[in-house]
Amino acid sequence: MELPFSRVAVLGTGLVGGSFALALKRAFPQARVIGCDRPKVLERARERGAFDEPVPDAAAACRGADLVYLALPVLEIVRALPTVAAVVSPTALVTDAGSTKTLICQEAERVFPSPRRFVGGHPLAGRESGGIESAAADLFAGAPYFLIGAPEPLDDRLRRLLAVIEAIGARPVWLAAGEHDRLAAFLSHLPQMVAVALAETVLEGAGESAGALAGPGLRDTLRLAGSPYAIWADVARTNPHLPQALDRLGRWLERIRSRLESGDLREDFERSNRLYKILRRLE
Amino acid sequence: MELPFSRVAVLGTGLVGGSFALALKRAFPQARVIGCDRPKVLERARERGAFDEPVPDAAAACRGADLVYLALPVLEIVRALPTVAAVVSPTALVTDAGSTKTLICQEAERVFPSPRRFVGGHPLAGRESGGIESAAADLFAGAPYFLIGAPEPLDDRLRRLLAVIEAIGARPVWLAAGEHDRLAAFLSHLPQMVAVALAETVLEGAGESAGALAGPGLRDTLRLAGSPYAIWADVARTNPHLPQALDRLGRWLERIRSRLESGDLREDFERSNRLYKILRRLE
Numbered sequence A, B: 001m002e003l004p005f006s007r008v009a010v011l012g013t014g015l016v017g018g019s020f021a022l023a024l025k026r027a028f029p030q031a032r033v034i035g036c037d038r039p040k041v042l043e044r045a046r047e048r049g050a051f052d053e054p055v056p057d058a059a060a061a062c063r064g065a066d067l068v069y070l071a072l073p074v075l076e077i078v079r080a081l082p083t084v085a086a087v088v089s090p091t092a093l094v095t096d097a098g099s100t101k102t103l104i105c106q107e108a109e110r111v112f113p114s115p116r117r118f119v120g121g122h123p124l125a126g127r128e129s130g131g132i133e134s135a136a137a138d139l140f141a142g143a144p145y146f147l148i149g150a151p152e153p154l155d156d157r158l159r160r161l162l163a164v165i166e167a168i169g170a171r172p173v174w175l176a177a178g179e180h181d182r183l184a185a186f187l188s189h190l191p192q193m194v195a196v197a198l199a200e201t202v203l204e205g206a207g208e209s210a211g212a213l214a215g216p217g218l219r220d221t222l223r224l225a226g227s228p229y230a231i232w233a234d235v236a237r238t239n240p241h242l243p244q245a246l247d248r249l250g251r252w253l254e255r256i257r258s259r260l261e262s263g264d265l266r267e268d269f270e271r272s273n274r275l276y277k278i279l280r281r282l283e
Helices: A015-027 A039-048 A058-062 A074-087 A102-111 A156-167 A177-213 A216-221 A229-238 A242-259 A266-279 B015-027 B039-048 B058-062 B074-087 B102-111 B156-167 B177-213 B216-221 B229-238 B242-258 B266-279
Strands: A007-011 A032-036 A067-070 A093-096 A121-123 A144-148 A171-175 B007-011 B032-036 B067-070 B093-096 B121-123 B144-148 B171-175
Touching: A007 A015, A007 A058, A015 A032, A015 A156, A032 A039, A032 A058, A058 A074, A067 A074, A067 A156, A074 A093, A074 A102, A074 A229, A093 A121, A093 A156, A102 A177, A144 A177, A156 A171, A171 A177, A177 A216, A177 A229, A177 A242, A177 B177, A177 B216, A177 B242, A177 B266, A216 B177, A216 B216, A229 B266, A242 A266, A242 B177, A242 B242, A266 B177, A266 B229, B007 B015, B007 B058, B015 B032, B015 B156, B032 B039, B032 B058, B058 B074, B067 B074, B067 B156, B074 B093, B074 B102, B074 B229, B093 B121, B093 B156, B102 B177, B144 B177, B156 B171, B171 B177, B177 B216, B177 B229, B177 B242, B242 B266
Parallel strands: A007 A032, A007 A067, A067 A093, A144 A171, B007 B032, B007 B067, B067 B093, B144 B171
Antiparallel strands: A121 A144, B121 B144
């Protein structure tokens, strides 16, 4: 396959940045991938062998790159954008993998004079265990990869980014930033917060005995309870739709609570069963 | 292995009853297993080959059995107990697999003059798809199998039941009925209701697009959303600890809701990560 980018700077060498590097190198072994992070994190990335070159300084990492990939917590991406914009080649493409998009895209609009130089992204792929140690070349396989804006007009830079996204096995989905954050609130950020709250409740109610007494249903339901705090603080702060999503969940829970005594939960289970089938494409 | 029971009547030939029959026959091929259910359900069980003999009438199924296994929704078990008590041999053991135990054990105490004749049980094994079609001989492998009461004095009937439970791969855990229901509220029934409420919220917020846009995290979190209504109506009605568990969850959710703006969720994620590790025995 033709090499879409020859020198790629990945800022943030954790789970997503590391997996992107591994996936990219698998698809395009000739691409040179620069990893940029704090020295301690870079050292772990080096042990994992995901990057060709570790560079602790962001400006130095971006110089000469034709693709800059920001795989940091949302507010760190916002803070990194002016630095990146100041040093990156005018012909390079800058993209990110932040979990919310409104704030990031606003800041990118401010710092990049040409809209062709930045496109916001969000691969909906994750793993409850973070860090480069959990990175995998197939993390994006089959996952939706949100891109912010509209694909048209498709310029050369964008065409090459799409080639990368497809080469790593993801499915590009174009959305406006606000619509992305609204959907992500329901499909990703609310489930995460629910897993945390449920885990806290179970810990409070059953304590250590949960380890010996829980069944596989609880373990699956609470897979996201293992997610690292680091990225979620920024998600909580920057998704304007999350409070509303939590409020709606509260109303559905109250409805169930009020129907426990009668056991009249048929409609609730019907809706729930319907979404289960939708998620597994059974209908 | 010595045959602990030679004629076993299983009332309810769905997922749990069917799996119990399959597991029992695998461990003790010489045992004769009678399946009892509505004719239509029995027909499906027959196709699956899980039972040696289909008997639509409960009294007829129990006559001559040395083990009666009630695998029905909770209130159907309560209703079946007097019938079973009236016909079953005085030397037989009666047990059940109902999801809540307080009501069932109260009724069993009333209808069985000798406490040796009944022991309440609850295998914490399930699958989100119900029915005999989902039954499997290994459903109980590695799962906790709650038994109500205390193991001592261990009479001969109980020893034989324990032999069966161990032969099907489950781990017996002795508990009082009230403590069982309290723990099950947190470990099983609350997670189920949360999955339903979360599914309803996601369906409301993202609709059909959830099918194309959700990641693997949501699919795992909502595995229980596929559970069939049939058994859960009775769980909702008969677990006295479930309202309290839902209230506690509500308080944790409110706490998270109030901290979204500051993003100060470190303690919440720490508790959540801790339970995650407990569930996977990582600490």
